[in-house]
Amino acid sequence: MRPPYSPARRRAFTCSLPKYTTGLFGTSPHAVSWIFPPHLDYNRPGYSIMMELHMTNQELADVFDRIANLMKIQGEMVFKIRAYERAAETLRALGEEASAIAARGELTSVPGIGKAIAEKIEELLQTGRLGFLERLEEEVPPSLLELLKVPGVGPKKVALFWKECNILTLDDLKKAAEEGRLRSLPGMGEKSEASILAGIASLAQRSRRMTLGRAWEAAQRWLGWLRSQAGVERAEPAGSLRRWKETIGDLDLVIAHRDPVALMQAFTSHPEVARTLGQGENKSSIELRDGARIQLWAQPPESFGALWQYATGSKDHNVRLRELAQKKGLSLSERGLLDEAGNLRRIADEADLYAALGLEWIPPELREDRGEIEAAARHALPRLVTLEDIRADLHCHTTWSDGVSTIEEMARAAIQHGYHVLAITDHSSYMGIVGGMKPEDLPRQKAEIAAVQQKLGDQILLLQGAEVDIRSDGVMDYPDEVLASLDLVIASLHTSLRQPREQITARLLNAIRNPHVDIIAHPTGRLLPDRSGADLDWQAVFAALQEHGTALEINASPSRLDADDAHTRYAASLGIPIVINTDAHAPGGLHEMRFGVAVARRAWLEAPRVINTWETHRLLDWLKQRGKR
Ligand SMILES: [Zn+2]
Ligand SMILES: [Zn+2]
Numbered sequence: 194m195r196p197p198y199s200p201a202r203r204r205a206f207t208c209s210l211p212k213y214t215t216g217l218f219g220t221s222p223h224a225v226s227w228i229f230p231p232h233l234d235y236n237r238p239g240y241s242i243m244m245e246l247h248m249t250n251q252e253l254a255d256v257f258d259r260i261a262n263l264m265k266i267q268g269e270m271v272f273k274i275r276a277y278e279r280a281a282e283t284l285r286a287l288g289e290e291a292s293a294i295a296a297r298g299e300l301t302s303v304p305g306i307g308k309a310i311a312e313k314i315e316e317l318l319q320t321g322r323l324g325f326l327e328r329l330e331e332e333v334p335p336s337l338l339e340l341l342k343v344p345g346v347g348p349k350k351v352a353l354f355w356k357e358c359n360i361l362t363l364d365d366l367k368k369a370a371e372e373g374r375l376r377s378l379p380g381m382g383e384k385s386e387a388s389i390l391a392g393i394a395s396l397a398q399r400s401r402r403m404t405l406g407r408a409w410e411a412a413q414r415w416l417g418w419l420r421s422q423a424g425v426e427r428a429e430p431a432g433s434l435r436r437w438k439e440t441i442g443d444l445d446l447v448i449a450h451r452d453p454v455a456l457m458q459a460f461t462s463h464p465e466v467a468r469t470l471g472q473g474e475n476k477s478s479i480e481l482r483d484g485a486r487i488q489l490w491a492q493p494p495e496s497f498g499a500l501w502q503y504a505t506g507s508k509d510h511n512v513r514l515r516e517l518a519q520k521k522g523l524s525l526s527e528r529g530l531l532d533e534a535g536n537l538r539r540i541a542d543e544a545d546l547y548a549a550l551g552l553e554w555i556p557p558e559l560r561e562d563r564g565e566i567e568a569a570a571r572h573a574l575p576r577l578v579t580l581e582d583i584r585a586d587l588h589c590h591t592t593w594s595d596g597v598s599t600i601e602e603m604a605r606a607a608i609q610h611g612y613h614v615l616a617i618t619d620h621s622s623y624m625g626i627v628g629g630m631k632p633e634d635l636p637r638q639k640a641e642i643a644a645v646q647q648k649l650g651d652q653i654l655l656l657q658g659a660e661v662d663i664r665s666d667g668v669m670d671y672p673d674e675v676l677a678s679l680d681l682v683i684a685s686l687h688t689s690l691r692q693p694r695e696q697i698t699a700r701l702l703n704a705i706r707n708p709h710v711d712i713i714a715h716p717t718g719r720l721l722p723d724r725s726g727a728d729l730d731w732q733a734v735f736a737a738l739q740e741h742g743t744a745l746e747i748n749a750s751p752s753r754l755d756a757d758d759a760h761t762r763y764a765a766s767l768g769i770p771i772v773i774n775t776d777a778h779a780p781g782g783l784h785e786m787r788f789g790v791a792v793a794r795r796a797w798l799e800a801p802r803v804i805n806t807w808e809t810h811r812l813l814d815w816l817k818q819r820g821k822r
Pocket of ligand 1: 714
């Protein structure tokens, strides 16, 4: 048991928060920056925050992104900035915690982390602060980072506004635009001034939603804390997280507990809590300092199934279940089923609840009232694809473009995942910023792939693919004869995503019709939780995919999940092949496959619909049919 909470102690911690953290909380309302991991006991006598502040990879990455953005405003050299961006990407993609690697003294052996970055990570891990960043923030006011969030405002403009108009905050910027003081600046005009005002307005409307990846990570940590508390017999995720929705508002967690009063007290007085939104015996709700909210529900183990079902939702799904219950003269609650005489039948196991209503147990990903209740009544639910069904990853990057690991490192990681096939698909050269591959680099890469293949033998089959840009005029970034020389071709939109529907759809159709293109990756280019994707004419896209047998990717990165569940379900119903790829830029990125599988499950997909569940020979046959190898 943890000792009683002491407000004085909490204040002491708040005061000793390192300087940059206030900025992190202040500048990124959507980011869940968990400075205090729930598994640590902050009230332990003699506890020292400076000794034990355990920064997660995400928090470290946020610091390096912050440095990169400040340097951009400062006008620093591109290659210097790139080193910090790369460090942030590396940290986000690492499977293992950087603190553990640092404890072994092996930070510099991580690709993408050089000596200078490693020293900064050590400093952050040991002291919770970074002298370099503090000096940088004396030169470039950190409040300027806020301005970068306004759509259409980049670092050069921020520097311009700062130096020419002494604009330091969003409010300053808004005021200056309203007063017409921006239009006379170089490169600005009345139109760009108006679009800045519109951008500021749209910022205010953004939601507090988190990506699935962040929510998942946070839930694991809170569940770990809950499971370590006395009397907790079971702790599980519920709500939209358990349904694997693409973005998550509040986190819902459920526990089985016979007397949760003390636990609810410990929960609402946890050091991470900014305020308590509600506290009851069976349900409490908190808001964390970064704005994220968690609801905790409790019932005794005999009622856990009813609670878990109730708290998982969705609302629409549960409304349908209540109607079914009513027809049987029952009513449904988080404790169980109540008959007309008022007798409560507690339900420990969710499946018993569905059975009582004449239904097969319904996987949480399907609980959206999209036909699952009818299917469950007929015992005709799909056998959803699982993570264990996945045998290949057909989209990843290496040091040949913007990845941080070598071909061999990625291949060995894929073997660890039990994969039979890995396609190496580095970027083509159009996106100058990521250092894509020129056609003349491909033979050397091919030789390296062959050498690694030789070394690894039959543990895995490596394919040489490429992620080829669809240029803004619709032309593929590699000529046809180069495309024809590859084992697999992915086509992607990365630029000019705001083109009008007709224009951007025509670009995508051009790629689909190219006989060398096998997969369309992340079709809309959206970035969750806030940046919407290209405005595509989906009917035209579906028709072309169907006609040419081109595969549609579910990009598993939690910031993409693109194509989404709805489009994927429809595409699959047309017989369009689906592929789930991680687009990993480091070995850790391969772990994100689970999020892509979740989209596929929400799209009702069975394994045979997903080409990277196929046996190797079948996958190779498919490629051969498409004129490959
Ligand atoms: Zn891409
Ligand atoms: Zn990619």
